[in-house]
Amino acid sequence: MNADSLIILIYILVLASYLGFELITKVPPTLHTPLMSGSNAISGITIVGALIASNEMGYGTLSKWLGMLALILATINVVGGYMVTDRMLKMFKKK
Amino acid sequence: MSILIQIAYLISSILFIVGIKKLGKTKSAREGNIYSAVGMLLAIAATLVTLDILSFVEIFVCILIGGAIGLYVSQKVEMTKIPEMVALFNGFGGLASFAVALSDYFLKTQSVDTYPDSVNAISIMVSVLIGGVTFTGSMIAYLKLDGKISGSPITFKGQHPLNLILLIGFVVAGVLTYINPGDPIFMIALIVISLLLGVLTVMPIGGADMPVVISLLNSYSGMAACATGFILNNNVLIVAGSLVGASGIILTQIMCKAMNRSLTNVLLGGFGQTVAGPAADGPQIIVKEIGVEETAMLFESASSVLVVPGYGMAVAQAQHVIRELMEQCEKRNIDFKFAIHPVAGRMPGHMNVLLAEANISYDKLIEMESINDEFPNTDLVFVVGANDVVNPAARTNPESPIYGMPILNADKAKTVIVCKRSMGKGYAGIENELFGYPNCLMLFGDAKQTITKVVGELKEM
Numbered sequence: 001m002n003a004d005s006l007i008i009l010i011y012i013l014v015l016a017s018y019l020g021f022e023l024i025t026k027v028p029p030t031l032h033t034p035l036m037s038g039s040n041a042i043s044g045i046t047i048v049g050a051l052i053a054s055n056e057m058g059y060g061t062l063s064k065w066l067g068m069l070a071l072i073l074a075t076i077n078v079v080g081g082y083m084v085t086d087r088m089l090k091m092f093k094k095k
Numbered sequence: 096m097s098i099l100i101q102i103a104y105l106i107s108s109i110l111f112i113v114g115i116k117k118l119g120k121t122k123s124a125r126e127g128n129i130y131s132a133v134g135m136l137l138a139i140a141a142t143l144v145t146l147d148i149l150s151f152v153e154i155f156v157c158i159l160i161g162g163a164i165g166l167y168v169s170q171k172v173e174m175t176k177i178p179e180m181v182a183l184f185n186g187f188g189g190l191a192s193f194a195v196a197l198s199d200y201f202l203k204t205q206s207v208d209t210y211p212d213s214v215n216a217i218s219i220m221v222s223v224l225i226g227g228v229t230f231t232g233s234m235i236a237y238l239k240l241d242g243k244i245s246g247s248p249i250t251f252k253g254q255h256p257l258n259l260i261l262l263i264g265f266v267v268a269g270v271l272t273y274i275n276p277g278d279p280i281f282m283i284a285l286i287v288i289s290l291l292l293g294v295l296t297v298m299p300i301g302g303a304d305m306p307v308v309i310s311l312l313n314s315y316s317g318m319a320a321c322a323t324g325f326i327l328n329n330n331v332l333i334v335a336g337s338l339v340g341a342s343g344i345i346l347t348q349i350m351c352k353a354m355n356r357s358l359t360n361v362l363l364g365g366f367g368q369t370v371a372g373p374a375a376d377g378p379q380i381i382v383k384e385i386g387v388e389e390t391a392m393l394f395e396s397a398s399s400v401l402v403v404p405g406y407g408m409a410v411a412q413a414q415h416v417i418r419e420l421m422e423q424c425e426k427r428n429i430d431f432k433f434a435i436h437p438v439a440g441r442m443p444g445h446m447n448v449l450l451a452e453a454n455i456s457y458d459k460l461i462e463m464e465s466i467n468d469e470f471p472n473t474d475l476v477f478v479v480g481a482n483d484v485v486n487p488a489a490r491t492n493p494e495s496p497i498y499g500m501p502i503l504n505a506d507k508a509k510t511v512i513v514c515k516r517s518m519g520k521g522y523a524g525i526e527n528e529l530f531g532y533p534n535c536l537m538l539f540g541d542a543k544q545t546i547t548k549v550v551g552e553l554k555e556m
Contacts, residue, residue, distance in 0.1 A: 001214040001328060009325055009333060016334045019112060020341025027119040029437055029462045032346060032444025035118055036181055036313055038128050039342045042111055043188040043316040045135065045335035046195055048142045049323045053198040054154055055146045061205075064150075066198035068157050073191040075161025076168070077184050082132040083169035084180065088448050089125040095456040 034088045041081025047074035103141035104331040110134030111335050115342070121457055138331050174452045175409050178441040182237040182309050188316035189229025192323045193289075196222035199326050200282060210276050215326060220269045220285060222322035227289025228296065229315040235297040236308050240441060246302025255363070258295055261288050300361065306442050307350045307361045314343020346443045353437035353463075355489075355500035380531035382518070385538050387545060390512055391552035394420070397474035397510075399430040401466065403503055404446055405439050407480020407516070411542035414453035417479065420546055421455065423553040432459050434466040434476075434503050436484035467504050476508040479542050482521030485511075487529055495525060511535040514542050 027035050053067025111134045117127025143154075172180045196219045203209045211219060238244045268284040275281070300308055317339025324332030351358050385393075394400065402421075408414060424431045433455070439446040447460050470476065478485055485505040488495040505511050506529050513530060515537060521527065529535055538545055 001212055005328065006214050009328070009330070012330055012333045013321065013337055016108075016337035017341050020115070020338040021345060023112070023115050023119065023338075024342045024345045028121070029349075029435065029444055030121060030447040030457055030460055031118060031124055032349075033177060033181075033442060033448045034124060034128070034444070035115075035342060036310070036346065036443060037177065037184070038118055038131060039115075039313060039317065039339040040181055040184045040188065041135070042115075042131060042335050043185075043313075043320050043339040044191070045138065045332050046188065046191040046320045046323055047135075048138055048329060048332055049195040049199075049327050050191060051139070051142045051146065051154065052327060053195050053202075054157060055150055056202075061201065063198040063202040064153075066194040066201070068153060070191040070194035070198065071154065071157040072161040072164075073187040073194070075158050076165040077188050077191065078135055079162045079165030080169045080180075081165070081184060082128060082135070083166060084172060084177070085128045086125060087169060088174070088177075088451070089128060091448070091451040091454075092121055092124065092457050093451070093454070094121070094458050 030092075034085050037081055037088065038085040041078055041085060044074045044077030044081060046070065047078055050074045097145070100141050100145050101330075103137055104329070107134035107138040107141070108331050108334040110137065111338060115338060174449055175412075176241075177448060178305065178309060178445060179237055179240045181442060182233050182240055182305075182312065185309065185312040185316045186230050186233030186237065189226045189233060189312075189319050191226075192222050192316070192319035193226030193230060195323050196226060196326055197282075197286070200276075201279075204277050204279070207277070213273070216273050216276060218322055218325035220272065222319055222326060223282075223285050224265060224289045224292075225315050225322060226319040227286065228293040229312055229319055231290045231293030232297040232308075232315075233293075233312050235294055236305060236312060239297075239302050240305055240309075246305075248301040249298045254295070254299060258292065261292055261295070264288055265292075296362065299363070304354075304361050306438055306440075306445075307347055307354070307358070309442050310343050310346035310350055311358075312343070314340050314347060317341075317343060349437060350443060353501060355497070380526055380528065382530045382537045383535070385512060385536035387538070387548040388552055390536075390538055391549050391556065393475055393510060393512065394424060394429070394549065394553060395427065395556055397424075397429055399473045400424055400432070400475045400477060401470065401473045401505075401508070402431070402433045403476060403478045403481050403485055403505055404433060404435070404450065405479065405481025405484065406441060406445075407482075408542055409440065409446075409449050409480070411480060411516075413479060413542035413546055414449050414455075416543055416546045416550060417450075418453045418455050419550045420553070421459075423550055432461055432466070434463065434470075434505075435460050436463055436481070436503055439481060439484060463501065463503060470504040470507040473508040474510065476505045476511045478505060478511065478513040478515075479546070480514070482515075482527055483525075485529055486521070486525070486527045487532075488525065488527070492528075497525065505529065506532055506534070509534065512538050514538045514540070514545055516541060 050070035114131030117123040272281040321336030489500045
């Protein structure tokens with residue numbers, strides 16, 4: 001990776017973190033648990049990396065097995081995380 | 096990578112950001128979660144398109160297995176067990192990033208032409224470190240929360256020096272891997288050290304500090320994804336990872352503030368062990384007991400009631416009978432609200448979810464800063480399964496280990512009824528002087544059974 005593309009990635013990191021801080025400070029305590037399980041699901045974005053890693057021919061390489069392990073785990077995170085968050089948020093009702 | 100794929104990743108990043116923004120308001124929260132899920136789906140679809148899939152069957156099977164497990168867990172888990180589930184999922188996220196990093200390492204070191212460049216190598220190591228610590232740390236946190244291992248802090252001599260040595264070892268092995276990427280022995284050392292560090296850093300932390308720990312591990316799982324983004328030069332991983340990283344850090348700060356402890360103090364561990372001594376010297380607290388009938392009468396004659404729930408309420412599964420109590424009071428036009436301390440429950444916001452599950456409207460759940468001024472004008476405060484969060488020693492006694500911790504000013508109400516199983520102490524292991532106050536009455540017994548009886552009395556009145 002050359003220095004230019006590294007700098008761009010660092011820009012993205014800094015700006016996204018700052019945006020994250022701003023957005024999440026405003027989340028009321030009532031919603032902290034769903035926020036956490038929801039962000040749990042978002043951290044399942046590693047699924048993108050896992051897909052790339054498991055897409056190799058042949059079962060001979062350690063890389064492929066690691067990729068497949070990551071794919072299963074990240075899918076659990078994504079599916080489980082979003083579903084449980086939805087289940088919780090459904091319960092928040094105002095009468 | 097084609098420009099269309101980049102645009103798809105950009106759109107998913109925007110969907111994550113808008114989703115989190117919407118998650119900040121109770122009304123739009125569910126919609127926000129769906130936005131973020133759509134963003135995820137788009138990122139997955141875009142990736143699948145770029146791959147011109149070579150191994151469709153394996154990918155399909157893995158997604159099917161993971162999806163089925165995720166679906167099953169998300170539908171079966173009880174709301175009291177959400178902290179355990181989140182801890183477990185944090186660990187899965189960490190392990191996934193860890194595995195992707197290693198996969199990339201082993202792929203690139205197959206031949207000399209593809210050896211990782213410096214940015215790549217450093218990103219792999221960072222991802223292995225954070226991912227590994229998140230994985231084993233979360234597993235320990237899960238076992239502690241679930242009671243499979245003792246929740247009390249496990250400490251031993253030389254613990255902190257050992258952690259430091261391991262960290263130095265990691266840096267050394269990292270440099271050696273960097274110099275000689277082809278030799279997997281140093282990478283194996285990195286793997287072992289990072290997994291060990293996760294265990295060693297969470298073991299000394301007490302069960303009651305778990306809200307801080309899961310928030311922090313949540314943040315780590317995001318950072319691990321972010322590091323993986325640097326390995327793969329992938330923007331959407333960096334955006335999503337930093338959002339999660341930021342979210343976890345903010346929740347960690349909130350939890351620490353609510354307990355008046357610094358993060359270092361929590362991480363060094365051992366809280367609740369050293370305070371057993373001085374507590375015995377204090378004056379004996381003389382409490383006044385109250386029965387079920389009198390409690391019902393006090394509810395009947397009050398015009399405003401504030402309930403302070405704690406994790407004890409969830410353990411006794413008393414949230415549903417409290418809703419019945421609320422209905423009885425509202426029938427009598429008694430103002431009935433809940434005062435929620437930020438560390439009530441086992442993770443940030445846990446109490447709100449438990450009460451929402453019992454069908455209690457969320458506008459009845461008031462956070463500490465907004466409700467604390469209302470206590471002096473409240474006729475009756477009903478403390479159920481909470482202890483340290485209403486201990487006035489936090490305000491008055493500089494000797495107390497919880498001195499300075501923000502508390503709910505329950506003691507300032509006209510009457511306080513504390514529903515408690517016994518005179519047991521809270522997690523800080525200290526006496527609660529509130530129980531000896533002239534305006535405080537103790538209602539002993541299992542929360543669910545006792546409150547059911549109170550509701551029965553009220554129904555007959």
